[in-house]
Amino acid sequence: MTLNPPPSQQTPHSPRRIPNRRVLIVGNYCHDVLIQNGSVVAETLGGAASFISNVLDSSSVSCELVSKVGHDFRFEVTHSPIVVPEKETTVFEAYFDLGIDGIGHADRVLKRVSACDPILPSDIPDSSFDFGMAVGVGGEILPETLEKMVEICDVVAVDIQALIRVFDPVDGAVKLVDLKESGFFHILHRIGFLKASSDEALFMDVEQMKQLCCVVVTNGEKGCRIYHKDDEATVTPFLAKQVDPTGAGDSFLGGLVVGLVEGLTVPDAALLGNLFGSITVEHIGQPKFDLMMLQRVQDEVQKRKKQCNLSSSHKNDLNEFHERLSPARFSCVDSQLQPKLLVNGHSCDR
Ligand SMILES: Nc1ncnc2c1ncn2[C@@H]1O[C@H](COP(=O)(O)OP(=O)(O)OP(=O)(O)O)[C@@H](O)[C@H]1O
Ligand SMILES: O[C@H]1[C@H](O)[C@@H](O)[C@H](O)[C@@H](O)[C@H]1O
Numbered sequence: 618m619t620l621n622p623p624p625s626q627q628t629p630h631s632p633r634r635i636p637n638r639r640v641l642i643v644g645n646y647c648h649d650v651l652i653q654n655g656s657v658v659a660e661t662l663g664g665a666a667s668f669i670s671n672v673l674d675s676s677s678v679s680c681e682l683v684s685k686v687g688h689d690f691r692f693e694v695t696h697s698p699i700v701v702p703e704k705e706t707t708v709f710e711a712y713f714d715l716g717i718d719g720i721g722h723a724d725r726v727l728k729r730v731s732a733c734d735p736i737l738p739s740d741i742p743d744s745s746f747d748f749g750m751a752v753g754v755g756g757e758i759l760p761e762t763l764e765k766m767v768e769i770c771d772v773v774a775v776d777i778q779a780l781i782r783v784f785d786p787v788d789g790a791v792k793l794v795d796l797k798e799s800g801f802f803h804i805l806h807r808i809g810f811l812k813a814s815s816d817e818a819l820f821m822d823v824e825q826m827k828q829l830c831c832v833v834v835t836n837g838e839k840g841c842r843i844y845h846k847d848d849e850a851t852v853t854p855f856l857a858k859q860v861d862p863t864g865a866g867d868s869f870l871g872g873l874v875v876g877l878v879e880g881l882t883v884p885d886a887a888l889l890g891n892l893f894g895s896i897t898v899e900h901i902g903q904p905k906f907d908l909m910m911l912q913r914v915q916d917e918v919q920k921r922k923k924q925c926n927l928s929s930s931h932k933n934d935l936n937e938f939h940e941r942l943s944p945a946r947f948s949c950v951d952s953q954l955q956p957k958l959l960v961n962g963h964s965c966d967r
Contacts, residue, residue, distance in 0.1 A: 640673060640680040640874060641770055642666050643741065643762065644752035644779065645733050646690065646698055647707035649863060651901065654714050661863075661902035662692040663709060665752035665776055668864040668903065670696050672871025672893050675906035678878050683740055685733045685757065699740060705731045707755040710789075711863060725862065728789040729755050738765035746770045748874055751808075752867065753779035763804050772809035772877075776870055777817045796821040805829055812870050831883060833890075835869055837862070840891050843883055852887040857895035861902075868904070869894035 649663030666684050673680045674695060682696035687705035690698065708731040735757045749770030751758050758779045767773050780801045781793045793816075796802060805811070806829045813821065815836040826832050827844035835841040840854035872893030876886025892913065897904050 639678055639746065639878060640748045640750065641746040642669055642680055642682045642750045642752060643736055643758060643766060644684060645707050645755060645757045646684045646686050646694065647709055647754055650708060650710045651861065652710055652712050659901050663863065664754050665867040668867030668897065669750060669752060669871035671903050672868050672906065673875060676875040678875050681742065683736055685736060687733050701734050704733050707731060707733045727791040729784045729791060730789045735759050736762050738762055741765050744769065748878060749773040750874060751775040751779050756782055756784065760800050760804060763801060767804060767807040774810035774812065774870060774874055775808050777811060777813040777821065781817065781820050793817060793820045814866050833873065833887060835866055841887055843887055850884050852884055852891055854891050855895040857898050859898040860900060862898050865894040865897045868897040
């Protein structure tokens with residue numbers, strides 16, 4: 618598992634004097650306009666950065682967020698964005714009546730109808746972080762931005778949507794390009810995690826990417842699958858009553874990173890991601906997460922570890938996978954962090 622700090626941070630010539638800040642989130646906030654049968658049904662705060670910081674804040678994982686918005690940004694947020702007065706905030710319209718996905722659910726058709734400025738390397742603080750998250754939605758992450766992130770963060774998780782989206786010049790419809798043609802491919806051997814939805818995964822070669830980093834493919838109500846080198850595992854989902862899928866993938870990634878920062882193995886962290894994703898689809902806009910939920914995670918992780926109803930080969934695969942990925946816990950995780958997943962006095966240690 619490639620979770621070690623980049624070589625530049627390992628040399629004796631660059632001792633780290635200032636302790637790392639925890640998580641750096643890079644991606645623009647946006648306004649989401651939900652449209653059904655020609656009518657606007659909701660206008661909400663969007664952008665992967667907003668869903669992810671919501672998950673991290675609710676889990677008490679400290680994070681710093683770099684995001685740009687225009688003069689018209691109209692939401693109260695905990696992590697202030699950079700305001701570009703001469704620009705408008707990125708806006709996505711999500712049409713729920715134009716497409717049907719492979720499993721028969723009405724799916725979104727997304728259009729970017731306004732775009733704020735890209736995030737430049739100079740917008741990112743010159744500090745060190747345990748974890749970086751490149752989570753653009755409207756093309757605001759540039760190759761040089763990602764390069765800076767891999768230099769200052771021990772591990773970088775990337776949402777593929779930040780890299781492969783292109784926008785129709787006439788109506789802003791979101792289209793995807795192959796990862797190899799995205800202009801980011803040369804940096805990807807330096808990242809730790811690449812997250813894609815099952816639709817987006819069609820735009821990369823999973824077999825190739827899993828040799829470079831840990832690939833996580835989310836699949837809506839079916840949960841997710843993790844790939845790393847020769848290991849693969851499916852992480853089963855939680856039941857949810859879907860109201861709006863917007864932000865599910867973002868909350869998933871937030872949950873995955875919370876789990877990793879707290880020292881869970883990758884499959885257990887992905888289980889946490891599944892939980893945050895499932896709760897998100899039950900809401901329009903940003904869901905509120907509470908301690909009851911963390912209790913649910915703890916119970917679920919415990920239960921799944923004890924479950925004997927896995928087929929023996931699957932069970933062995935999963936155990937081996939857990940074992941191999943366990944050393945991939947962050948070297949920087951210290952005992953002070955462990956109590957953060959304490960719920961009602963019970964530890965999350967498994
Ligand atoms: N209907 C559902 N029921 C239960 N869990 C769900 C459902 N939809 C999504 N999830 C959870 O959320 C995760 C992410 O969902 P999904 O694969 O739809 O991501 P996505 O397409 O990137 O989402 P978005 O682009 O809307 O943020 C899934 O892996 C799953 O754990
Ligand atoms: O708020 C949403 C959300 O962040 C989605 O993950 C992204 O696909 C959309 O573009 C955005 O509008």
